[in-house]
Amino acid sequence: MPHIRFRALQTEHIQSLSSSLPCVLAEAMSTDEDNFTFERVHTEFFSNGVSVESFPFVEILWFERSQEVQELCAQIITEQVKKLSGAQDVVVIFFALQKSAYYENTKHF
Numbered sequence: 001m002p003h004i005r006f007r008a009l010q011t012e013h014i015q016s017l018s019s020s021l022p023c024v025l026a027e028a029m030s031t032d033e034d035n036f037t038f039e040r041v042h043t044e045f046f047s048n049g050v051s052v053e054s055f056p057f058v059e060i061l062w063f064e065r066s067q068e069v070q071e072l073c074a075q076i077i078t079e080q081v082k083k084l085s086g087a088q089d090v091v092v093i094f095f096a097l098q099k100s101a102y103y104e105n106t107k108h109f
Helices: 011-029 067-085
Strands: 003-007 037-040 045-047 050-052 057-063 091-097
Touching (some): 003 011, 011 037, 011 067, 057 067, 067 091
Antiparallel strands (some): 003 057
16 A cells, blocks of 8 residues: 556556655655555557557555645656656546555454
8 A cells, every 4th residue: 555556558667667656655655665556457548439549547546645745746656657658648546545444454454
């Protein structure tokens, strides 16, 4: 926790991000580097009846932090994804999880 999901991004880019992001994000989020999980979600996008390329989408599932921390994390992720992928647009979406609804080994946070 936090869980970071990537769409429309190459595997090697996510592998690289899984090395570079935890250090920076852990400090911003006040958590440990080993708390992060990275996932590549295979997706296909469509427009007007045909398959199309898309810009990267990044979803962060986490225990809610302040707006300031959220904006800092969005900036860090966007900059690193753009640098690696060359994408002009990157979407970052935060999903706040309730601690009482998140269980690890039968215990919630």
